Amino acid sequence: MEVITPVHLEEALGELYRDSSQSILAGGTDFLVKRKNGQINPSRAINIYNLQELKFIRKEQGQLIIGPLMTHQELVESSMVGQYAPLLAAACSQVGSLQIRNRGTLGGNLVTASPAGDTMPALVVSNATLLLRSAHSEREVSIVDFINGPGKTVLQPGELLTAIKIPCWEPEQIGFYRKLGQRKAMAISIVSVAFKARLVNQVLEDVRIACGSVGPTVMELKRTAQNLTRYSLWGEELWTLVSDAGAETSPISDVRASQEYRRKMVGALLYEGLQDLSINKRC
Missing domain, CATH: 3.30.465.10 (Uridine Diphospho-n-acetylenolpyruvylglucosamine Reductase; domain 3)
Known part of the structure; x- marks a missing residue:
């Protein structure tokens, strides 16, 4: 060459x-x-x-x-x-x-x-x-x-x-990135989730959620984002709103994970990230 x-x-x-x-x-x-x-x-x-x-x-x-x-x-x-x-x-x-x-x-x-x-x-x-x-x-x-x-x-x-x-990131914006691999480092992702929103008067606005490794390209979870819009980060129904987020994705089963597992982990990673945000942003 x-x-x-x-x-x-x-x-x-x-x-x-x-x-x-x-x-x-x-x-x-x-x-x-x-x-x-x-x-x-x-x-x-x-x-x-x-x-x-x-x-x-x-x-x-x-x-x-x-x-x-x-x-x-x-x-x-x-x-x-x-x-x-x-x-x-x-x-x-x-x-x-x-x-x-x-x-x-x-x-x-x-x-x-x-x-x-x-x-x-x-x-x-x-x-x-x-x-x-x-x-x-x-x-x-x-x-x-x-x-x-x-x-x-x-x-x-x-x-x-x-x-x-x-x-550029603005002061009222909040977000997180979560990745699940077969080990903690040097791993191709099984699922990854990025979340960004604005926290205005203690509720979420302009919510965007995108996932990797769950489709042929990065997939935006628009329905879940809409469900979370105008919702309090400290609401008691948070898990209910995100638990089925994986239904918006179209993953495959391969050597790293099954389709079913990937879908379940989308909601789990999203909930974990939102829980961390609620702790860090609590007034």
């Missing part, structure tokens, strides 16, 4: 324009495993890992804008991400091992488009948008529209993901 290492973003985009069939190599934590297993066998790859133009975190006009080559561990340790995108920081802390977090990138996690990707539920409830750029054009898409199936995205030939934009 021939590897090209551009120095600047424009050079990388130019290479893709000349031959859009070339593979993109960033952190390599998925790419190299797939190549070793024979799932992919590219003759040529563009190594973008050292492109400094895609490594940044900045706050602009109420948004946190993140370069796709920021590693998971850099996002975990960033005070800006912790303050303005805490759900993303929480999700990144659950990715693989420390070694994987130190190498794997946010952009790579998104472009891989695995249904079990840790960062995607957090970005969905955070209403993230993605900036896609080619040699001659640029467009912005919602994270919800970016992934359209397992391993499939709306990236067109010649396009690169160049930025992730997240509306």
Whole structure:
């Protein structure tokens, strides 16, 4: 396999324009495993890992804008991400091992488009948008529209993901990220749940819930979110409202867990997270 290492973003985009069939190599934590297993066998790859133009975190006009080559561990340790995108920081802390977090990138996690990707539920409830750029054009898409199936995205030939934009966390917003794996670390998720809402006059508003590993893409639990809207975080019927949340999902049975178990764990993780919020936010 021939590897090209551009120095600047424009050079990388130019290479893709000349031959859009070339593979993109960033952190390599998925790419190299797939190549070793024979799932992919590219003759040529563009190594973008050292492109400094895609490594940044900045706050602009109420948004946190993140370069796709920021590693998971850099996002975990960033005070800006912790303050303005805490759900993303929480999700990144659950990715693989420390070694994987130190190498794997946010952009790579998104472009891989695995249904079990840790960062995607957090970005969905955070209403993230993605900036896609080619040699001659640029467009912005919602994270919800970016992934359209397992391993499939709306990236067109010649396009690169160049930025992730997240509306900054506001003081009245609350949320959590929960992941269930076969062990506490270095595990692909069986179920993951991201929750975000506004706590206004002791009731929940603008509720969003997204789950990973329970469908071909990240799934939003809109019915459960509606049930929780205008409901007190300390209400006695909380379990009743969330226990059947898994009915909104369409998981499969595989070596990690059965379909039935995954559905049950959606409600359990959601209830656990809400219980923790009720303790931390009690007046």
